[in-house]
Every structure is written in structure tokens, then in C-alpha cells.
Amino acid sequence: MAFHIPLSFPVFNGNENLYTQKAISSGHVATHGQFINKFECKLTKRLKTHQSVALNSGTSALHLALILMGIGPGDEVICQSFTFCASANPIVYLGANPIFVDSEKDTWNICPELLEDAILSRISKGRKPKAIVMVHLFGMPAKMKEILEISIKYEIPVLEDAAEAVGSKYDGKSCGSIGQVGVFSFNGNKIITSGGGGALISNDATLIQRAKHLAAQAREDLPFYHHLEIGYNYKMNNLSAAIGLAQLEQLDEFVKRRRAINKNYRALLEGLPGIHFQTESLDSFSNYWLTAIVVDEQKTGFSNTKLKDALFNRGIESRFLWKPLHTQPIFNRTPYYGGSLSERLFENGLCLPSSSNLTREDQELIVEVIHNELSKTFQ
Numbered sequence: 253m254a255f256h257i258p259l260s261f262p263v264f265n266g267n268e269n270l271y272t273q274k275a276i277s278s279g280h281v282a283t284h285g286q287f288i289n290k291f292e293c294k295l296t297k298r299l300k301t302h303q304s305v306a307l308n309s310g311t312s313a314l315h316l317a318l319i320l321m322g323i324g325p326g327d328e329v330i331c332q333s334f335t336f337c338a339s340a341n342p343i344v345y346l347g348a349n350p351i352f353v354d355s356e357k358d359t360w361n362i363c364p365e366l367l368e369d370a371i372l373s374r375i376s377k378g379r380k381p382k383a384i385v386m387v388h389l390f391g392m393p394a395k396m397k398e399i400l401e402i403s404i405k406y407e408i409p410v411l412e413d414a415a416e417a418v419g420s421k422y423d424g425k426s427c428g429s430i431g432q433v434g435v436f437s438f439n440g441n442k443i444i445t446s447g448g449g450g451a452l453i454s455n456d457a458t459l460i461q462r463a464k465h466l467a468a469q470a471r472e473d474l475p476f477y478h479h480l481e482i483g484y485n486y487k488m489n490n491l492s493a494a495i496g497l498a499q500l501e502q503l504d505e506f507v508k509r510r511r512a513i514n515k516n517y518r519a520l521l522e523g524l525p526g527i528h529f530q531t532e533s534l535d536s537f538s539n540y541w542l543t544a545i546v547v548d549e550q551k552t553g554f555s556n557t558k559l560k561d562a563l564f565n566r567g568i569e570s571r572f573l574w575k576p577l578h579t580q581p582i583f584n585r586t587p588y589y590g591g592s593l594s595e596r597l598f599e600n601g602l603c604l605p606s607s608s609n610l611t612r613e614d615q616e617l618i619v620e621v622i623h624n625e626l627s628k629t630f631q
């Protein structure tokens with residue numbers, strides 16, 4: 253169904269047409285061409301200390317990152333439970349086993365205390381985890397200081413899934429550039445898009461070179477096709493990079509807009525009982541890719557499902573929060589450390605429309621639907 257107000261729609265206000273036309277005219281529409289290099293350079297410049305490789309999805313970036321971290325069959329990898337399945341699936345691609353950990357109440361990201369409990373428990377079983385996959389959900393930076401302290405204490409590297417957090421910062425540093433390796437997604441609904449795409453980033457130039465090699469079928473630099481190891485067809489194509497470059501040029505503007513949208517929702521819903529948001533700490537700067545709320549039905553008198561239906565009836569798209577991975581049938585035998593926080597977030601949460609071009613009038617309409625639901629309750 254085409255929504256009158258979609259959840260997160262791309263905005264093409266910049267050089268997208270110009271650059272894609274140039275890519276087409278050059279004849280390079282596959283995995284070679286000037287825009288791939290330009291896109292990687294622009295991303296690297298923005299990250300300051302880090303280099304990047306442009307890939308065809310965030311999922312392939314996560315897969316390559318885990319390979320580069322040496323994850324293999326039988327290894328255990330800790331993963332935030334409250335996330336999209338793509339954070340964990342690549343662990344399984346490699347024959348390794350995810351160990352899920354619950355969230356904490358402020359950022360809704362991995363809980364540092366539970367993370368440490370999980371590490372100690374796995375060590376006591378003789379199975380020290382090989383990596384920690386943590387996520388900056390909906391763009392909100394996780395509690396990086398505490399997570400890094402644990403990573404250093406137990407010598408377990410951190411893979412930052414910053415798929416949703418392009419443009420977010422923690423302590424002045426770009427999300428994705430804080431752990432050993434970071435990944436981004438440029439899927440169609442993200443804050444910037446390349447159609448479909450992703451990137452892997454690191455401050456280790458050798459690692460990025462190796463990622464480029466593996467992403468291009470591990471082809472050796474010889475005049476004929478020669479392969480010493482198994483590679484992947486994971487490179488970004490030049491047409492996607494052309495769109496991605498134009499979008500990257502507008503990232504600051506999009507972040508500004510989405511932060512303003514979040515601020516506006518908070519102002520418009522302020523004082524309503526039973527509606528809660530993620531909490532941005534003093535050292536965090538969220539891109540607010542999506543504004544998400546949690547509805548306390550005891551206080552509002554309506555559930556997230558009821559609100560979703562009411563919005564739907566007005567042509568407004570909203571979306572439930574991620575269903576925690578430890579509750580997914582596919583992962584039902586996977587160890588889990590935590591309580592019911594992420595389950596409660598899923599059961600009561602809703603993502604509201606947050607496109608960078610959402611108008612003030614559209615936002616007022618969305619808030620009016622919420623108020624209408626409330627007034628029905630208290631009639």
C-alpha cells in the first residue's frame with residue numbers, strides 16, 4: 253500500500269540525477285568506476301581517522317567484518333538481542349554461535365552490565381566469546397564508554413553495527429568508528445541511501461585492503477583470473493555509489509531535519525501520560541533516523557497496535573520495534589542473558605514517520621491521531 257505519510261522515505265534533492273547520468277554516460281554501471289572511489293573518499297574524509305570500503309549491503313559488511321575479525325565455526329559471538337536479524341545472521345553464516353544480550357532502558361541498546369555477566373558466564377563454561385556485536389538502534393548511540401571498558405578488560409573486540417546510525421556521534425566520534433570495526437547500511441529507508449548498499453570502516457588500512465580483496469571475489473592482481481582463497485561478490489556498484497555520493501553531500505542537512513522532527517514530536521506529545529522516548533545522554537548525538545515511542549497502555553488507555561491501526565486508517569505508516577532475536581523461532585536454542593526489557597519494548601513500541609522531508613503539517617496530523625486515541629480513552 254502507498255502511504256500518504258511513509259515511515260522513512262528517501263529524499264533526492266541533490267546531485268543524484270547528475271551523478272547517475274554521469275555514471276551511465278561513462279559506461280561504468282557495475283563494480284568499477286569513479287563514483288565508488290569518490291564515495292569511499294568522501295566517507296573516509298567525514299570519518300577523519302577511518303578508511304572505508306563501499307559494499308552492496310550492510311549485511312555483507314557485517315559478514316566481511318566478522319571474517320576479518322577471525323570468526324569461524326564453533327566460535328561464540330555476543331550480539332545485542334534487540335535488533336534486526338541482519339546483525340546476527342552473518343554470525344551463523346560463518347558456523348559460529350550468537351549469544352544474545354538484553355538492552356538497557358535509556359538507549360534501548362545492549363546493557364553493559366548484562367554484557368559483562370554474559371562474558372563471565374561463557375568464560376566459566378570455557379567458551380570465551382570472540383567478538384561483541386552491538387548496535388546503535390534507530391540511530392541512538394549505545395553506552396560506548398562502558399562497552400569499551402568491558403571490551404578492553406576481557407580483550408574481546410567490538411563490531412559496531414551502525415547500520416542505522418550514519419551521522420550519529422558518541423563523545424564527538426562518528427558511530428561506527430569507535431569499535432575495532434564498524435558497518436553502515438545505505439538501504440532505501442536509511443537516513444542516506446545508495447539504493448542498496450553498505451560500508452565497512454576501520455582505522456586499520458591493511459584490514460580495509462583485505463576487505464576490498466575479499467569483496468571482489470578475492471581475485472589476485474594478475475592478468476588472468478587467479479584465486480588463492482574464497483571471496484565474495486560484495487562490492488558496491490558505480491550507479492549506487494553515484495546516488496550514495498549525492499546523498500552523503502546532504503547528510504548533515506538530513507540529520508538536522510530528523511533531529512528537528514524528533515524534537516517536534518517530543519514537544520507536541522509533551523505532557524501526555526504514558527508515552528516514552530529513547531534517552532540521548534550528554535555525550536551522545538543521535539541522527540534520530542527513526543523517532544520511536546513506547547506506549548504505556550495502563551496510562552494511555554490504548555496499545556501500540558491500536559495506535560498503529562489508527563494511523564494506518566489515516567494513510568500513515570508506522571512500524572513495530574524490532575522483535576528481539578532471542579524470541580525469534582529461528583534462534584530458539586540460542587543462549588540469552590537478560591530479562592524482559594527488550595520484549596516489553598517490542599510489545600509496546602512504535603516507530604513514527606521520520607522522513608527527512610516530513611512536513612510540520614504531517615507531524616501535526618500524526619500527533620492529532622495520537623490525541624484522538626487518548627480522548628477516546630478518557631471520554
Ligand SMILES: Cc1ncc(COP(=O)(O)O)c(C=O)c1O
Pocket residue numbers: 308309310311312335336338339387413415416436437438439449450
Ligand atoms: C541494525 C541493522 N543491521 C544491519 C542491517 C542490514 O543492512 P542492509 O539492509 O543494508 O543489509 C540493517 C538494516 O537494514 C539494520 O537495521
